[in-house]
Amino acid sequence: MSILVAKHLKKYYGEGETLVKALDDVSLQVERGEFVSIIGTSGSGKSTLLHMLGGLDNPTSGKVIIDDKDISGLKGDKLCIFRRRKIGFIFQSFNLVPSISVYDNITLPIRLDGKKVDKAFVKNVIDTLGLENKLDTIPAKLSGGQQQRVAIARALASKPAIILADEPTGNLDSKTSLDVLGLLGTTGKKFNQTIVMITHNDEIAQMADRTIRIEDGHIV
Ligand SMILES: Nc1ncnc2c1ncn2[C@@H]1O[C@H](COP(=O)(O)OP(=O)(O)O)[C@@H](O)[C@H]1O
Numbered sequence: 001m002s003i004l005v006a007k008h009l010k011k012y013y014g015e016g017e018t019l020v021k022a023l024d025d026v027s028l029q030v031e032r033g034e035f036v037s038i039i040g041t042s043g044s045g046k047s048t049l050l051h052m053l054g055g056l057d058n059p060t061s062g063k064v065i066i067d068d069k070d071i072s073g074l075k076g077d078k079l080c081i082f083r084r085r086k087i088g089f090i091f092q093s094f095n096l097v098p099s100i101s102v103y104d105n106i107t108l109p110i111r112l113d114g115k116k117v118d119k120a121f122v123k124n125v126i127d128t129l130g131l132e133n134k135l136d137t138i139p140a141k142l143s144g145g146q147q148q149r150v151a152i153a154r155a156l157a158s159k160p161a162i163i164l165a166d167e168p169t170g171n172l173d174s175k176t177s178l179d180v181l182g183l184l185g186t187t188g189k190k191f192n193q194t195i196v197m198i199t200h201n202d203e204i205a206q207m208a209d210r211t212i213r214i215e216d217g218h219i220v
């Protein structure tokens, strides 16, 4: 059964002469445990699609169904809680909380949900990402690549059913990129997680089970 379904998604910005059809009738299905990459050039609509799939923004029309639930029917706190339980996001801009430590950032979604941190699992994630010496540091003291690794650790820590990642290796060197993708792939299979990863890099896209190509707001 598909865990993630998008039906006829459209997202239009602006109007008249400034109308941008960021997504123009995108439909897709992702199976539980599948690792899908979305590839396309800059401005093709990748981030917009990921935001719609994760319920971070409303489509102009169409719907997104996660685990049999039409998320357009969820509002406010309900949407927020549903998202936190089901989805781990890795944003292009990291979105770390600046005032708290790396460790607290990584475990924040788990604690917000009132769940217990699986310390052994989180340690494994931290070690794989090479963050063991940075746990007490605040994000501003880290490089871009290190902040990206914290964002990845945070998304993995709660073992969400779905991981949505926007260029998760965009700021990493090629060795770290491969390590991170290896980790995503391994934990994904181990916990039967569904991963949707945006990239503009063909080589990285190939590491997924399936690649979806997007151009000008369409799947091609
Ligand atoms: N908030 C917004 N307001 C207006 N236009 C937007 C907005 N977000 C994205 N766009 C436009 O939508 C198109 C797709 O953007 P985006 O999804 O960010 O592409 P990608 O992630 O593939 O680079 C681009 O033309 C972009 O300029």
Ligand SMILES: [Mg+2]
Pocket (backbone or CB within 6 Å): 046, 047, 048, 092, 166
């Ligand atoms: Mg983008």
